[in-house]
Amino acid sequence: MLDATRELLSESGPEAVTHLRVAEASGVARATVYRHWPDRADILVDLLSRSAALHLSPPPPGLPITERVTTLLRTFAATLNGDGGRILAAMIGLAEWDDDVFSALERMTSRGPKSLRDLIAAGISEGSVQTDTDAGLLSDQLIGPIYLRRLLYHDEITDGYIDRLVSTTLGPRLLA
């Protein structure tokens, strides 16, 4: 049923996720869908709560900070370029009015900035990034434009874009 829900969501948007259509799409009786999720919104919240975080790539170990950040952002962008972008767009449109969806959104999107901040913090402590760097802000500056392109412009996020982003954002804060 959740597979069918994900399919419906990706194909036709959140409004298509109804008890009836989930039942039809998954070959299950309508009553069964009601038993699991009495409220229509519960189906979506359940699906979205189980959705994987937007990226999970463990930052590779000994490489220079620029490489590690670039790798992290690329796996992140790959998820956004795929199905993750649509799911994220749906969540943003729902989270404004549904606290449960917002919680799921927080869980889904918090891991990325966190590991990026950790990466930057590691760069500071190992002396490759300026000490007065605000890791949280720098993380926003790297991730924000990527979301912007995907969600507002519906543009694909290319490796070249990420390279330019990293070099102009992180570049000026690097120490020799």
Place this chain on the structure above:
Amino acid sequence: MLDATRELLSESGPEAVTHLRVAEASGVARATVYRHWPDRADILVDLLSRSAALHLSPPPPGLPITERVTTLLRTFAATLNGDGGRILAAMIGLAEWDDDVFSALERMTSRGPKSLRDLIAAGISEGSVQTDTDAGLLSDQLIGPIYLRRLLYHDEITDGYIDRLVSTTLGPRLLA
């Protein structure tokens, strides 16, 4: 009717915008709503197409580039902190599956980056910004984090955040 639609959208989200509820909320017969917008989505598309752009502030004239950018971003953030944030979130959630909403989204969000790029381009030509600056990318770097905070974190965008954003993003590219 469109006022009632806006109210419904802001209060209860896109799914609450139905012929019936618009009719009730605006004190109009249900048939009248059907006459104007035979399809449910038409109501929202019509409303969103008429929505003002996200910011309109004409950049003040002779001030230094940093001041002008900061002013622009502040009026932009003010709209996002208000009702514009919810409307934008709804549009992002709909634009993924509705081309008309996406067109409206483009019109709504294109003016901001454009005037920001123009501002940066002016800064380059008047010699206060480095000549190798990519105005489009710099614009994304300034606007992206603001969208990020509003849409994903549901955080208010403070003047202090914008100040830090401008100083760390635009600062390194300024010429004496």
Place this chain on the structure above:
DNA sequence: CGCACATGATACATTATGTCTCATCTAAGT
């Protein structure tokens, strides 16, 4: 006044929604 046009009110058929019952199936324990 007369006309074009939008609206209100209502009826109607169709579909969706939500709840209920009961027979059937399945997995697990005895």
Place this chain on the structure above:
DNA sequence: ACTTAGATGAGACATAATGTATCATGTGCG
């Protein structure tokens, strides 16, 4: 192999929503 608890399928049912049609009323305008 038997029993039982729990889940499912199939369908009935009432209610609400949706979409269309009709006709009387109102309003602005030449």
